Amino acid sequence: MGKKLTVILALAILLFLAGCQQQATPEDRLKEYIEHWNTGEFSEMYSAYLNTGTKEAYASEDFIERQQMLYEELAIENVEVSYTEPPEDAEWDTENPADFPVQVKMDTLAGPVEFEKTMTLLFEAQEETEAWFVEWDPSFIFEQLEKGDEVRVSTTKAERGEILDRNEQPIAINGTGFNIGVVPKSFTDAAAKEELAEILGISAASIDEKMGQSWVQEEQFVPIAKAAKTNTELLEKAAAIPGVTYQETAMREYPYGEALGHLSGYIGPITAEKLEELKDQGYTSTDSIGRRGLEQTLEERLHGANGVKILIDKQGEELTVAETPAENGETVILTIDAELQKSTFDAMEGEAGTSAAVDPNTGETLVLASSPAYDPNEYMLGISESRYKELTEDPLNPLFNRFGAAYAPGSTIKPVTAAIGMEAGTLDPAAGIQIDGATWQKDDSWGDYRVSRLHPEAPNPIDLNKALVYSDNIYFARQALEMGNEAFISGLQSFGFGEEVPFALELQTSQISNEGTLGSEGQLADTSFGQGQMLTNILHLASMYEPFLTDGIMYKPLLFMDEEKGQVWKDGLLSADNAETLRAGMRNVVVDGYAQSANSSTVKIAGKTGTAELKGAIGEEGQENGFFVAYDSESPDFILAMMIESIEDNGGSDYVAGFAAKVFEAHKTE
Template sequence: MKRKKVAAVIGTVAAIAACAAGIFLYKVKFEKKRQDVLEEYMGYIEKGRYDKMYALLDEASRNTVSAEDFVVRNKKIYEGIEADNIRLDVSEKQEKSQPISYKVTMDTVAGEISYDNDALFEKESGKWRIKWNDSMIFPNLKAADKVSVVSIEAKRGEIYDRNGALLAGQGTVANVGLVPGKMAVQPQEELEAMAALLGTTASSISDKLDASWVKDDSFVPVKKMTNSALETPAGEEEASLKDKLLELPGVMISDAESRVYPYGDCTSHLLGYVQEINAEELEELKGKGYDEQSILGKSGLEKLYEDRLKAQKGYKISIVDAEGNEKEALASVSAKDGENITLTIDGHLQQSVYEQYKNDKSSSIVMNPKTGEVLAMVSTPTFNSMDFVLGMSQEKWDSLNNDEDKPLFNRTRESWVPGSSFKPVIGAVGLTTGTLSADENLGASGLSWQKDESWGDYQITTLHEYGEEAVLRNALIYSDNIYFAKAALKIGADTLTEQLKKLGFGEDIPFEIGMSKSQYTNEDHISSEIQLADSGYGQGQILVNPLHLACIYSAFVNEGNMIKPYLEIKDARGPEYWKAGVFSKEAAAVIQEDLTEVIADENGTGRGAYTEGADLAGKTGTAEIKASQDDENGTELGWFAVFNTDGDKKSSFLMLNMVEDVKDRGGSGYVVDLDKGLLDEMLTKE
């Protein structure tokens, strides 16, 4: 019995010993090492959990710095330098009696910072805790020191025209504001008068004056404006807006730097505008050099070329003492100005085209058909880029959006019914494929025609009769719908479809600015004879982008090759064909010769553009936009494409204009008349 008791006691002791050993092993295995605590501490930085970092400090450290002061200091420093991607490197074998040596590497707004450091630990209640002081942030940082982040400004890239004229760049605007100490004793009446002149509200001005930083001698900005807007008289024989504002006590006008667009409205659709970056964009572009003060291209070329135009601020991160003297430079990155970009656009020509068409809903393309350089690209009506840059009222924004003429709509990027401007394309396709002969008489058919009774009541109509000789040249001179309907039927749906695909229909246009695709049908094929016949004179379901149509016309001066358009001048950039051999050389020559008669012949629809001594070729087009053949309330698009036939690579030009709502205004003749002045300018330009 005694032996059993002894054995039992021994067993109990062994069990207790084993249990104790297990607990010891558990503690050894799962107790956090100093390295683990350090890694946990550093891991909280990117998460912004400075409170969690403070909880890992030993009691002595917590008695030295309060939780609030610790959180504020660490937050200001790490978020001020935009610390990210923090990496910790700790060597495995280190003596417990010695501080832990480690290396920290982090990305910051000024580039990478890397430093070696030591951390001391104290064991409290069986847990390792960090003996903290400011050198845990950076080795040479003392309690009285600060971490300075200095930004170095850079300049956004500028955009120039082909002649070196500034299209978008840095300039000055008027900054209208108030000096509170110089205002009237009872300013409400003055605020209301100022608000009425500036198109804002008295309450919004009052809110600016109530800002905490405002003192009696402060200049309080109210609104930035272009100098031209400020100098414009409010009405006939009235004082300028500037004079009226300066009559109010306390008003002051100073200069402020801004992105400016010297050519004004005429380049707004092309260039677009910049604005301050918003929170959503800042998050989306995180890590790409933007901050809360950055400006960002929001539309047009400003947006397209944003990555190249943007200014990259420089930054320097330093430790400075209480007097602001630099103790140590931690990291720096140089400022980098944005890239300047030069366009093929001629600013003067862009302005001239705009002035001619500013009262219409229009799209205009001017290009050099032998090089592909786009010389002007204008959509009207338009807006003013500066309204977006300087900020616009809700009233102004609503007026732009609710305007039935759609000034924010860029018509050059869309596709439109080409009408008779498409007839030279059908003629060239027929000649190239051998389905049409230039001298073949397709028969006079009067002013209306249908193939046979299978068409029911549907008739194709034309405006002019010109005798019995319905051949290609006469059909182009008189713009005969019936001839080109018959020509399309001769070509056939399959052949026409094949040739239009060769011309780039259904493809993206290879151009810096995205353009809508041209189409020959709403479906996947031309589904009926009537649709095919209507396609022959640019109706049916044909839609063409103006730039694309200009490129197709370039084949008439390039022996059947379509030029590739471009907008930016680059070193060693030369002419390049988008599509080679779209028409035969012979077909291109015939069409070019016939189009000269459209202008030279007294009966030609383009006769209004005739200029003595000039070798011009062109084609008009009036496209009907209506619900049915019997619809009398539809509208019309007017087209005119014109080019010189004797130009070299320097002097060649091709202009294509489209105007909406020309019904009862002369149709395409309205466009021809507007172009006459522009042609005189281009023909006399050296």
């Protein structure tokens, strides 16, 4: 009997305590609901917190699945929901609704969204639970949203930024081209279809596919392929076929074509792999992206950002929820002089080679050319297989960007060798040395190795001026030996060898040797006149001549007009007196030496030629690359460095000097 009484008393106490527990207030319930809201727990919000009327009006898919879908499609994140707290002495009547001001903030793909609404809680019984429940409708997703409304995203395409030269001449612009197409009613001849397919480099089946699209009408123009407006030959051939015509359309243009092809690069349709990589940056499957050259290097600056709107469609009426306007890509202005570059490219006459020109007083890059080249207009439009094969099989390799590569500079390095020797105090420019014969070696320890000279007729004694005029390898080899490894290597490093050129584009680093050291006296001798394992890129070679005009300063090479001009890269490379000595010597190279093709009657050109022999197989003659680095001695607006490959059958490096002279003469007459 005592045990039974104890159990009854315990139950009574539990019932009493349960009755004493305070019922959750509407504020308590709202807090819990908001916690789930902020973390996107829509299932819990629906099942445990929505009132009966809301559940009758909105099925779970209208609440749970729709919000989950919108959060994903609209990139909704950083949701912050809060409410305005009621007075501390607020009393709640279960017979009346409880209202709370609720503040909603979120980030979306179209920008931030923020609004305030009144949320109402009703006291009711659901199953065995009596509590306060939320009355909900779609306006708690977006303030203007009502039942039956659709939410959609509208995108405004950003304009791609343009690339201009220093004079704001167009290099890569949003211009126009042509759609080549047919009018089906007039295009019925099978032979005409085959002819069009052939000139466009596509199949007849692909023409049929485009003509068979559902929207095509007999008298309606059907686009088949695009063509740059510079491709007049293709346009004329196409228009001569019955039923074929062309219409103007918006298109990326590269007005200078091949002359700036390797520098400008081109754009093309974005690949699936690249789209996956860049999808968070606003790219879509219909976008184009930089594929080569500056179009690729500057992609982030040129692409811009598409505009995005989140819209509520109310059966024809549209309301904007959030909007981020389109941000067009930048207009990038280069230091390049497009007309000077075209003049230089044309002067090279399609020969395999490369050229660079720099302003010696600022470091601005005026020319950066690779020859031969491709037309970026052709690539941008989607090059045909036959044309691509033609380019890849061309022995001159027009797809190879030569200004990014490095080459043995040959005798063009001799003024640098002289500058290092003069500054080291081991080379007296006025002192002559006796050099006899066509070859020389220091002693028998050199074995079979000997230094050769091209002009053994040079009159003794040989001083620096004669050594430059006659490009005497033996003179410079002996000067390098006099300097010694340590001083010569240190001097070359002071001119930037072994160091990445601080430039906007990737260039192969100039090297003293493969290891950066000189392992023998023979290698030291070879390197003094630009052979051995020495390599330099063409832009660095042009920059290395700046100290001869600036009394010892080499500037950082620039590519963009908004960069600070005259940034010193290397300083104290040689004295004013030594610079003057080298300037006089390089003028004499053209007047008295073997760069006679540059001995112009209109421009007083100074410079240094160079020939670098690339060793062939045993018993075979090697290829020779010719160089000329030069400037107008009276008006040194720019230093031009030019290299032409395989000049062994064209009279040596004087062949290159003739090409360069055309550039200076054309510039003089502008």
